[in-house]
Amino acid sequence: MVFTLLIAAVVTLVLGLPVFVWGRALPEGVWGLVLFIASMIVSMGAGIAIITRRDRSRIIPIASVYIVVMFGVLVGVAFLIAWYRGQVEL
Numbered sequence: 001m002v003f004t005l006l007i008a009a010v011v012t013l014v015l016g017l018p019v020f021v022w023g024r025a026l027p028e029g030v031w032g033l034v035l036f037i038a039s040m041i042v043s044m045g046a047g048i049a050i051i052t053r054r055d056r057s058r059i060i061p062i063a064s065v066y067i068v069v070m071f072g073v074l075v076g077v078a079f080l081i082a083w084y085r086g087q088v089e090l
Helices: 002-021 030-052 059-085
Strands: none
8 A cells, every 4th residue: 555655646746746847838827727726636636546546445534635745745845946946035
């Protein structure tokens, strides 16, 4: 189960982080927000799909914890990317 969670986390990060790295290439306004939300849904959904392949009986608690943790990781990495680029003011 741990190996499956690690694979799911890597897939989520690989699919979710390019939006943060190349976020300036997204269109401005509503369409950029729609693309951003769609990419987050796809990245989280891919991780959940990998987890559900193995054990479907306990998927609700595992999926809910996974989504919260991975959303936190994605936001944390996005903050670090913005901080590295000098876009964060303290």
